[in-house]
Amino acid sequence: MSTKQTSLESFLRKKKRLSEETEMSSTSKKRVTFNRQYHESYLKYGFVGTGDFHKPKPLCIVCSNQFSNEAMKPSKLLRHLNAKHPGVKDKSLEYFERKKREHEGQKKFMRATTLIKENALRTSYLVANRIAKAKIQFTIGEELILPATKDICRELLGEAAVEKIAHVPLSADTVTRRIEEIAEDIEAQLFERINA
Ligand SMILES: [Zn+2]
Numbered sequence: 001m002s003t004k005q006t007s008l009e010s011f012l013r014k015k016k017r018l019s020e021e022t023e024m025s026s027t028s029k030k031r032v033t034f035n036r037q038y039h040e041s042y043l044k045y046g047f048v049g050t051g052d053f054h055k056p057k058p059l060c061i062v063c064s065n066q067f068s069n070e071a072m073k074p075s076k077l078l079r080h081l082n083a084k085h086p087g088v089k090d091k092s093l094e095y096f097e098r099k100k101r102e103h104e105g106q107k108k109f110m111r112a113t114t115l116i117k118e119n120a121l122r123t124s125y126l127v128a129n130r131i132a133k134a135k136i137q138f139t140i141g142e143e144l145i146l147p148a149t150k151d152i153c154r155e156l157l158g159e160a161a162v163e164k165i166a167h168v169p170l171s172a173d174t175v176t177r178r179i180e181e182i183a184e185d186i187e188a189q190l191f192e193r194i195n196a
Pocket of ligand 1: 084
């Protein structure tokens with residue numbers, strides 16, 4: 001493995017770690033001793049439990065609003081249902097179960113979309129790095145690499161693969177930005193090594 005590849009890997013790892021740390025700090029900042037728990041019976045008020053398992057938050061499946069853990073109380077949940085959704089307050093449990101399944105389907109879809117976007121972003125950095133190493137025009141990403149990769153995928157893997165590839169940002173502007181970002185990071189890594 002070349003030094004450049006190692007530097008890029010460490011850059012991508014750093015990016016991933018940073019985004020994970022931001023996520024963690026937002027979910028587990030303060031641990032309170034008492035957290036309200038979700039109970040299955042809350043579904044009849046139109047609520048599911050989301051977020052941190054130890055400190056779940058009630059989420060209304062009618063309006064998709066999420067409330068704090070402190071609001072996880074039958075009286076508060078019922079008050080929301082009666083005040084905000086009088087049209088469905090007398091609906092059967094089956095109605096809310098169906099709504100819950102719809103909500104879960106949406107969540108799954110969102111998670112899959114987020115994963116595709118993350119992988120596409122990573123791909124964009126990897127390809128930009130190759131373009132920089134090859135010392136060719138940055139337009140090659142949008143003019144040749146992307147369309148050619150789409151052809152290969154369409155013929156060998158099918159339309160689903162082509163759709164995923166469409167998420168990889170490779171315009172000349174993007175490639176320029178990626179390369180600048182990678183170069184800045186490599187420079188910083190070099191300084192760190194020199195000063196170590
Ligand atoms: Zn609501």
